Amino acid sequence: MxxxxxxxxxxxxxxxxxxxxxxxxxxxxxxxxxxxxxxxxxxxxxxxxxxxxxxxxxxxxxxxxxxxxxxxxxxxxxxxxxxxxxxxxxxxxxxxxxxxxxxxxxxxxxxxxxxxxxxxxxxxxxxxxxxxxxxxxxxxxxxxxxxxxxxxxxxxxxxxxxxxxxxxxxxxxxxxxxxxxxxxxxxxxxxxxxxxxxxxxxxxxxxxxDLQAARWLVAGEVPVQAGNDHPTIIPTGLFTTANGPMTLQVPGQLMWERLCKALERPQWLTDPRYRTNRDRSQNRAALNAEINAILQTEPREYWIEKLNAAGLACGAVNTVDQAFADPQVRHLGIAWPVRHPQLGDIQLVGQPIxxxxxxxxxxxxxxxxxxxxxxxxxxxxxxxxxxxxxxxxxxx
Incomplete structure (x- = not known):
């Protein structure tokens, strides 16, 4: 303390x-x-x-x-x-x-x-x-x-x-x-x-x-389960690499173009199934399968480094212990060290502000x-x- x-x-x-x-x-x-x-x-x-x-x-x-x-x-x-x-x-x-x-x-x-x-x-x-x-x-x-x-x-x-x-x-x-x-x-x-x-x-x-409530209140849409996929932004979800799962989120057309370039799939930009977010939403399963096939060829660390370098948001899927061992989490210091008179040296969840x-x-x-x-x-x-x-x- x-x-x-x-x-x-x-x-x-x-x-x-x-x-x-x-x-x-x-x-x-x-x-x-x-x-x-x-x-x-x-x-x-x-x-x-x-x-x-x-x-x-x-x-x-x-x-x-x-x-x-x-x-x-x-x-x-x-x-x-x-x-x-x-x-x-x-x-x-x-x-x-x-x-x-x-x-x-x-x-x-x-x-x-x-x-x-x-x-x-x-x-x-x-x-x-x-x-x-x-x-x-x-x-x-x-x-x-x-x-x-x-x-x-x-x-x-x-x-x-x-x-x-x-x-x-x-x-x-x-x-x-x-x-x-x-x-x-x-x-x-x-x-x-x-x-x-x-x-x-x-x-x-x-x-x-928030956004799910607004979909109903503003547009009259009743949201349903989307699992690991985002309900409105495609592609977003959980994908499989050669050594474990990772998450990827691609919001907006610019990010979609970056993903196509990073994955070396320029043909997706003109593919009628994937040209717009609406098209990708209607063909989500096919697109996810194609992305998974590519990502499975290399380990997660390779893709995270490559996609982050291209300005794309992605990351590992960690257990809680892995999350607190992450170098960025350690840098942020959100695990507060405490000396407890009965429990000894412990850590508590700190303030995120x-x-x-x-x-x-x-x-x-x-x-x-x-x-x-x-x-x-x-x-x-x-x-x-x-x-x-x-x-x-x-x-x-």
Whole structure:
């Protein structure tokens, strides 16, 4: 963990009420860029702490929950809510991803907390939105991938719906939420007022359909599975070389002409099956077969070097370990080295954003339950006798 100058979000205090993935993804963006994040968790006892400790030492938890402080707090108790309200007076942001009705039952909804701190930015992530016919349904990434159309366009043609290999709905909802929070903080600088920003897994999933959604909304086309082929840019896809697969994408007529030259197939330029992108789309299988026949004559490294030199986009198909071993990935430094007190030397997935002024890093590994209880509560002015009472009542 490298020391650095104060990061740009260091002046903000964030109360983190999130769980699972979408919420922690949003909070991580703020934490990595310097915000003081206080993660609120339920108090644990000896039996559950061992179980939670095991989970906390896993890759996913360590990656999601870094750069945070942990405060155990029973929000179902009056004393716990009192502490929460004292925290809110000093906070800039509260983030939660409960089902929409839960925050009202706990008395930590936006209207309640706004009355305590009008400058508060309150952010929510839900499965399906804060209201509407599905608002109270439980929502998880795979459910939303299905409902939001993602599974219908993922996979090989005719294979049936396929889940994407990453949590696209969760992750995108977290990133959209972080953007919303930053927008609200910028607005607060001008107005002095906080606000409630919220998104949902379903909305985020539909938003990142992007070109596929636009095909339906603008042109009335219902996208279908295209497998490794691009739905509209041909040739684009997975091709076989003498020693393994590679990807190739040829957008536009100029790039098509470059490919014909690089593969020494000038006749393709006048072949009525391939002259335009529309022609190539109608004859995709035949064209792919011809390209494959050529690429299979040489190893992948040969073609990547030759085609890149011609200004064409192509690359290897890597496993995750191969991707992180790639020299460009190593150069970018997105695998952050961390010294963990229990796990030793590990690496976490770093920020993909570079700044000419700031260098975010892992300042603190994911905390254990209540690791920062005394520090945080003493900062609120509670003395040792008050802390002891909260412990004895299992509030913290």
């Amino acid at each position: 490298a020391a650095s100058a104060p990061l740009p979000l260091a002046r903000f205090r964030v109360i983190d009420l999130t769980r699972v993935r979408a919420g922690p993804t949003a909070v991580r963006q703020l934490a990595d860029w310097g915000a003081e994040v206080i993660k609120i968790e339920e108090p644990v006892n000896a039996a559950t702490e061992t179980e939670m400790g095991g989970v906390r030492l896993g890759p996913d938890y360590q990656n999601l929950q870094r750069n945070k402080k942990s405060l155990t707090l029973n929000l179902k108790s009056e004393a716990g809510r009192t502490v929460m309200h004292r925290l809110v007076r000093q906070a800039d942001v509260v983030i939660e991803n409960y089902r929409p009705d839960v925050k009202h039952r706990l008395g930590i909804d936006y209207d309640t907390l706004k009355a305590i701190n009008p400058r508060l930015v309150y952010a929510s992530i839900s499965g399906f939105g804060q209201d509407g016919p599905y608002a109270r349904r439980p929502g998880y990434d795979q459910i939303v991938q299905g409902m939001g159309g993602m599974m219908s366009v993922t996979g090989l043609p005719g294979s049936g719906p396929v889940r994407a290999g990453i949590a696209v709905a969760d992750t995108s909802a977290g990133l959209y939420c972080a953007i919303g929070i930053l927008i609200a903080l910028l607005d607060r600088e001008a107005t002095g007022q906080g606000q409630w920003v919220h998104t949902s897994l379903l909305e985020a999933q539909l938003a990142i359909l 570079h700044s000419s002024r700031y260098s975010p890093c892992v300042r603190n590994v994911a905390p254990m339950p209540g690791e920062h209880n005394d520090e945080i509560l003493a900062g609120l002015g509670l003395d040792e006798s008050e802390l002891q009472q909260l412990r004895s009542e299992h509030v913290i």
